[in-house]
Amino acid sequence: MGAQKRINCGVIVVAAGRGERAGSHPDGPKQYRRIAGRPVISHTLEAFVKWDPACRIVAVIHRDDRDLFDTALDHLEGGRDRILAVTGGRTRQQSVLAGLEALSSLDVDHVLIQDAVRPFVDTVLLDRIAATLASGECAVLPAVAVADTLKRSDSAGHVLETVPRTGLFAAQTPQAFHFATIRDAHRRAAEDGRDDFTDDAAIAEWAGVPVRLVEGSAANVKLTLQKDLIMADERLSAPLPDVRTGNGYDVHQLEPGDGVTLCGVFIPHDQRLKGHSDADVALHALTDALLATCGAGDIGDHFPPSDPQWKGAASRIFIEHAAKIVRARGGTIMNADVSLIAEAPKIGPHRDEMRRRLSEFLGIALERCSVKATTNETIGFVGRREGIAAIATATVVYRGQPS
Structure with missing residues (x-):
């Protein structure tokens, strides 16, 4: 962690998805596709390993991906002993809860929840999130203001209206929380049968927890489609002069x-x-x-x-x-x-x-x-x-x- 005030935190890297939109590939789901010769997830894990030598990391993986995950760990330069792998659930929400339960025994005060397919998260962003948590906020959401003009369409693909973009933001990860607060919110959502939340900040909102926006990073993109993986590989593999x-x-x-x-x-x-x-x-x-x-x-x-x-x-x-x-x-x-x-x-x-x-x-x-x-x-x-x-x-x- 940089010069920011140190926080006692854990990290959950969510990696149990199947990534159908990226298409099938011999390397497996998109979090295990190779960019610059290494699985995507290894880049993501390494960002946190290098950021804070004290944090514990839980990777939530699919039950069929253990061998793929072990291979990804082989690409890490260090910190493998700080990474615990647990099996995820049917939905992302269930997988995050599995990660939170695994962290419960590790005595952490805060948690950062990260998509495995955001390999370009950087120290500056992580320090900004940590500083906001250290200031007393219970929930922190990195986000970037929407720059494009937004349209709402009907089912036939015709534009119904232009949506004002003032005050609109695109959410990113890692989303960060006071640990007990987000764990309890996830437990309540599971007990109530709510499984329709698209991210963890939405669960915090539902639970009545104020969520603080912080500036995200344009580079912190999520790799969703095959073209995203190709561009990520080109970005990391392009030789520096x-x-x-x-x-x-x-x-x-x-x-x-x-x-x-x-x-x-x-x-x-x-x-x-x-x-x-x-x-x-x-x-x-x-x-x-x-x-x-x-x-x-x-x-x-x-x-x-x-x-x-x-x-x-x-x-x-x-x-x-x-x-x-x-x-x-x-x-x-x-x-x-x-x-x-x-x-x-x-x-x-x-x-x-x-x-x-x-x-x-x-x-x-x-x-x-x-x-x-x-x-x-x-x-x-x-x-x-x-x-x-x-x-x-x-x-x-x-x-x-x-x-």
């Missing part, structure tokens, strides 16, 4: 000389950059940025300045090596951006050539290469023309989904 951004920074001291090399372009100048290699501060920063996208260390790990073989080496060796590492790990370089900070020489006349070199070194389109320059307004070591600094950013997309 594994986009990574690396940042690099480098600085080299200036000393008397005949020119500097930046982004692989030699620019005549009355100073040169001091370094073990050609001291191309731009390519050094970009090398670090590329290596950062796959956790491959920095330029010093691959090309130690203490190694004499790199003395005076062209820095294109370093940047091409970094690009090779990125590609070997499944990366596609999408963009390279270099910002040079220098009082002199002027970068503008050489910017296009620098971009062409970056495109060549990295094997990407010219439009994906950016070179910018600014001065340091005569402030600091750059302003005193003692050195040149570079900041580089690389964007890389890797194969597979982020872990």
Whole structure:
């Protein structure tokens, strides 16, 4: 449970239905159909397992579904020991009562009653419900305001009237209650032979219990039809782009000389950059940025300045090596951006050539290469023309989904 006040609660997940509207399927009823490789009910159970490590969960299942339910539990990462399975009844109302009776011996103060086929319930919604219960409400109903225009029709399918939608809401689950209050209301309904309630909030209303509305979640949909299951599978299975951004920074001291090399372009100048290699501060920063996208260390790990073989080496060796590492790990370089900070020489006349070199070194389109320059307004070591600094950013997309 999040930062909300903790409540002593149990959870009932209603999963005894046959789900005829979703059609027949080898996996069984819709609560056991697979979305993203796992049964729907396992997604639903896991939401509560992760939300509150202290809550006890009762799953109400059909008498014929024990093997299917056990398989669904195999997909949980943890919390299986907190889940009790009981057999449901002929109607949803009877199944909920069976769950409430099972919770009676577990000493809970509140209960959340959830449809097994609402796998997208989230922590934010659960925390909102729990906070409302903690404030003293006996019954809490998450709901979303009706947005569509509503029509009432006759038996032949002709519109009789437009129904005002003001004050109308679509009910969701989990519906939450003071435990003894809803259990006793269910018992009374069963004794009176009332089995026509469509949800637990309706039973609370019948019993005279005030029901408090709280904001529901548009994502918390109920999977009813085959198309709902297909959309849910697509929603959970759609690969997330594994986009990574690396940042690099480098600085080299200036000393008397005949020119500097930046982004692989030699620019005549009355100073040169001091370094073990050609001291191309731009390519050094970009090398670090590329290596950062796959956790491959920095330029010093691959090309130690203490190694004499790199003395005076062209820095294109370093940047091409970094690009090779990125590609070997499944990366596609999408963009390279270099910002040079220098009082002199002027970068503008050489910017296009620098971009062409970056495109060549990295094997990407010219439009994906950016070179910018600014001065340091005569402030600091750059302003005193003692050195040149570079900041580089690389964007890389890797194969597979982020872990």
